[in-house]
Amino acid sequence: MGTRWSTKSTAEHILEQAKAGVMKLKAASIDPHLVVVLVGDDPASHVYVRHKVAACEELGIRSTKIALPADVAADALLSEVMRLNRDASVHGILVQMPLPKHIDCDAVIRAIDPDKDVDGFHPINVGRLALGQPGLFPCTPMGVMALLKQTVTDLSGRRALVIGRSAIVGKPMAHLLLHANCTVTVSHSRTVDHQAVCREADIVIVAVGRPGLVDGGWLKPGSWVVDVGINEIKDPALAEKLLDGKRLDRFRATGRALVGDVNYRSALDVAELVTPVPGGVGKLTIAQLMLNTVTATELQR
Amino acid sequence: MGTRWSTKSTAEHILEQAKAGVMKLKAASIDPHLVVVLVGDDPASHVYVRHKVAACEELGIRSTKIALPADVAADALLSEVMRLNRDASVHGILVQMPLPKHIDCDAVIRAIDPDKDVDGFHPINVGRLALGQPGLFPCTPMGVMALLKQTVTDLSGRRALVIGRSAIVGKPMAHLLLHANCTVTVSHSRTVDHQAVCREADIVIVAVGRPGLVDGGWLKPGSWVVDVGINEIKDPALAEKLLDGKRLDRFRATGRALVGDVNYRSALDVAELVTPVPGGVGKLTIAQLMLNTVTATELQR
Numbered sequence: 001m002g003t004r005w006s007t008k009s010t011a012e013h014i015l016e017q018a019k020a021g022v023m024k025l026k027a028a029s030i031d032p033h034l035v036v037v038l039v040g041d042d043p044a045s046h047v048y049v050r051h052k053v054a055a056c057e058e059l060g061i062r063s064t065k066i067a068l069p070a071d072v073a074a075d076a077l078l079s080e081v082m083r084l085n086r087d088a089s090v091h092g093i094l095v096q097m098p099l100p101k102h103i104d105c106d107a108v109i110r111a112i113d114p115d116k117d118v119d120g121f122h123p124i125n126v127g128r129l130a131l132g133q134p135g136l137f138p139c140t141p142m143g144v145m146a147l148l149k150q151t152v153t154d155l156s157g158r159r160a161l162v163i164g165r166s167a168i169v170g171k172p173m174a175h176l177l178l179h180a181n182c183t184v185t186v187s188h189s190r191t192v193d194h195q196a197v198c199r200e201a202d203i204v205i206v207a208v209g210r211p212g213l214v215d216g217g218w219l220k221p222g223s224w225v226v227d228v229g230i231n232e233i234k235d236p237a238l239a240e241k242l243l244d245g246k247r248l249d250r251f252r253a254t255g256r257a258l259v260g261d262v263n264y265r266s267a268l269d270v271a272e273l274v275t276p277v278p279g280g281v282g283k284l285t286i287a288q289l290m291l292n293t294v295t296a297t298e299l300q301r
Numbered sequence: 302m303g304t305r306w307s308t309k310s311t312a313e314h315i316l317e318q319a320k321a322g323v324m325k326l327k328a329a330s331i332d333p334h335l336v337v338v339l340v341g342d343d344p345a346s347h348v349y350v351r352h353k354v355a356a357c358e359e360l361g362i363r364s365t366k367i368a369l370p371a372d373v374a375a376d377a378l379l380s381e382v383m384r385l386n387r388d389a390s391v392h393g394i395l396v397q398m399p400l401p402k403h404i405d406c407d408a409v410i411r412a413i414d415p416d417k418d419v420d421g422f423h424p425i426n427v428g429r430l431a432l433g434q435p436g437l438f439p440c441t442p443m444g445v446m447a448l449l450k451q452t453v454t455d456l457s458g459r460r461a462l463v464i465g466r467s468a469i470v471g472k473p474m475a476h477l478l479l480h481a482n483c484t485v486t487v488s489h490s491r492t493v494d495h496q497a498v499c500r501e502a503d504i505v506i507v508a509v510g511r512p513g514l515v516d517g518g519w520l521k522p523g524s525w526v527v528d529v530g531i532n533e534i535k536d537p538a539l540a541e542k543l544l545d546g547k548r549l550d551r552f553r554a555t556g557r558a559l560v561g562d563v564n565y566r567s568a569l570d571v572a573e574l575v576t577p578v579p580g581g582v583g584k585l586t587i588a589q590l591m592l593n594t595v596t597a598t599e600l601q602r
């Protein structure tokens with residue numbers, strides 16, 4: 001029987017590092033400043049941005065939210081990014097994804113000054129990560145690495161599986177695990193006999209956006225499981241399968257629930273550690289964004 | 302009993318593509334031009350550069366070799382690269398590695414215009430590859446992908462193992478296999494139970510620089526093995542193990558031989574296809590360099 005893998009102390013540790021950085025910068029009369037650009041009215045995006053701004057406030061990082069209408073012209077958005085690049089009082093620029101369909105989101109990412117790219121999505125930061133060079137790297141994988149390294153100092157030789165090959169989580173996660181000397185496998189929707197692949201892994205990171213995909217039966221006994229997924233479910237049958245106790249009661253009352261990509265209950269029967277959803281990886285991501293903002297500010301000194 | 306995996310027809314196919322590109326460019330009065338910068342007197346580097354120049358000649362690609370002394374100042378080399386960046390008659394720039402120790406080779410790579418970076422080593426090209434965006438990508442992995450795709454159209458779901466995590470071969474190879482929908486594992490010197498990891502793989506790409514590391518006993522029956530290694534051996538015991546027939550006779554006469562990272566003889570007992578060394582992947586690399594030079598020229602139109 002495994003344990004709920006709490007991310008709390010790792011998130012606090014990351015925030016302490018960020019706070020120490022902020023104090024040092026302020027002592028040198030530098031006021032770290034994150035600008036979040038929000039386009040349109042996606043409710044989830046609004047929630048995320050609110051959390052990011054609140055985290056900045058808590059740490060004494062200056063933050064500015066720029067809200068643009070959903071029908072903003074692509075050129076206008078690019079000009080805004082360029083203006084922020086030039087503004088020396090701005091150290092971090094985050095354009096909240098997803099963007100409306102008429103905007104080429106790769107072009108927006110490419111327009112951000114790589115040294116202000118706190119999301120770590122710019123191709124040059126992607127390249128730096130792959131090459132093991134210094135840069136700004138995606139918050140979720142960086143936060144997950146901190147969790148792993150706080151749990152065990154040396155990851156050398158462990159077999160790690162990353163399920164999902166996104167640019168935001170899966171691929172950068174694979175590079176970070178490789179730098180930590182894990183033997184790394186990346187699997188995805190086209191993987192054959194996914195369960196057998198999963199059962200080889202000491203460490204499983206799941207980031208695919210499919211509620212409850214990874215079942216206890218997929219896992220190697222004693223493995224560690226990090227659930228990056230966050231999915232809203234409304235299907236009662238799925239809720240009965242994935243939830244129990246109070247969470248199931250709440251689903252019955254509201255008709256909806258947030259779940260991860262892992263069947264948490266059945267995973268706990270086999271794995272040693274499983275991060276919960278919600279309340280797991282999300283905390284790490286926000287904490288790492290604060291640290292990335294500090295790193296970006298330092299890069300620009 | 303497996304078969305020698307000939308790279309000849311794939312190399313020819315890549316060269317045909319390059320040739321068609323050259324003809325099209327020349328028809329538009331553009332004369333593709335590769336400049337190779339060679340620093341110092343490393344004998345292997347001189348041989349490689351000679352092969353590259355000869356391949357250009359064969360295809361009608363203009364080539365220039367710039368030879369600089371081993372003690373050239375780092376700044377002088379960077380100025381030379383910058384001059385080539387500005388020269389509109391130069392479409393591809395290749396700085397032959399390795400560089401003398403007093404030169405920061407990452408700085409030289411970063412100085413090359415990414416659109417002239419025919420080796421695909423610039424961080425922005427590394428990032429583009431990871432992101433699946435267009436760019437210039439490393440020749441050896443691109444050539445190996447061409448070999449795989451000429452052997453089977455759809456690689457989806459195959460388990461591929463890349464042994465070695467270099468920036469030149471291992472990591473870009475992993476990204477290309479992932480784009481081709483393989484389930485991809487990367488292993489390396491810190492991997493535990495390497496044989497078991499290898500035995501899971503349908504496709505094995507080896508690029509570590511350790512003569513005969515991968516033995517037939519490591520392989521899954523019927524697997525395909527690409528040997529990227531090229532090592533000079535002088536040890537008679539190793540030669541007895543890895544060579545036979547005429548090649549062993551030649552070793553006995555000369556005291557040296559070139560071998561790959563795979564024990565070719567024992568691998569053939571288990572695998573379906575194994576590329577030879579020498580005469581395997583090298584051909585693909587040179588052919589792909591020609592195609593990359595054409596691609597670079599097209600990027601600059």
